[in-house]
Amino acid sequence: MSLLNPPPRLLMGPGPINCYPRVLSAMSTQLVGQYDPIMTGYMNEVMSLYRYVFNTNNDATLLIDGTSRAGIEAVLVSCIEPGDDVLVPVFGRFGHLLAEISQRAGANVHTIEAPWGEVFKPEQIEAAIQKIRPKVLALVQGDTSTTMLQPLEDIGEICTRYDVLFYSDATASIGGNPFEADKWKLDAVSVGLQKCLGGPSGSAPITLSDKYVQTVRKRQHVEAGIRNENHMDGLGLRIRSNYFDIPMILDYWGTERLNHHTEATSMLYAARECALQLREESLENSINRHKLHGDAMLAGVQGLNLKPFGDLKHKMNNVVGVHIPEDINGEDIRHTMLHQYNIEIGTSFGPLHGKIWRIGTMGYNARKDAVLHTLQALENTLRRAGHKLQSGLATDMAFDVYTNEEN
């Protein structure tokens, strides 16, 4: 085996994407001890930075160590007791994931489904809540499998009226599309770094409302010798995971600093740097940048004589689905893009498998040069594969977007 030396790929799929170089630097910074005041100081900074990212004042804003689904699992397994009703509106692959994780946590899962490429209207969700009266509503914001962005702004008010905990997985959308945890009355949100936040996968920032925290605190179990308060042992059903036991994780991140896991220090450095970069750029500028480069990519693929997928009114800023032309082998194109140009574009899952490519413009790669190189390489690859197109039109159309939107 030789020195680690991966090729310099340009990752233009639906995630992961290339990291901001400053995030890579932060990750190679030396470790400090778990309870070193420097480390606990960084933990407090991370909590404060992610309150900015989520637009929240929630005290309970911290990292779950693991990829995005670790955040999903922690939120769901900590609040679901066996037999609880959970409603999951499914409009893509990640809705199915929320349903599966809820079911494993013991929930009675109820799903409603929207066709892939569409989103739900608030009335549809309200009607289902009215009928099912769930304890939890679990709803994806941006589902990369379909590129759709579910509007959330009216859902929290509905959940409040029916006393439902409102949870959203905003992994794919945060930082590149508007997100307002407090204003939209979210009780729990989980994300990851590897989409618009421009980091590697492996850390899952979450934020939790007081209502959510009170709900899971009722299930807190006393570990003999670690807490000697008189707890309500036996009163609720114990959370069925130690690693994802949110009350224990809160006690580790809180002022008591009770030992739980050893915080993944290098990943915390990465998460901190991602949020710092976002705060320096400002959320508003970051969202506008994702919109600009997303629009340029959308115009560009249309200039390649390709048809974008789904309801474009509800497309995420940071990824576009593209129908693969009938006479073209989608995997051959991806292979050429990867091996001749070092550019990765995404395939798709489930009902869309083999039907669309997914092209992302997110985080560090939401940049003009990345968009233009990808379009140029795709134009050449498609033309050589026999696809009819007008040479130069794709980048011209992208440049038009830059000229119109940049001013």
Ligand SMILES: *Cc1c(COP(=O)(O)O)cnc(C)c1O
């Ligand atoms: C990409 C994505 C994830 C990623 O989950 P990992 O566990 O980090 O692979 C989760 N949820 C959504 C909605 C996503 O788009």
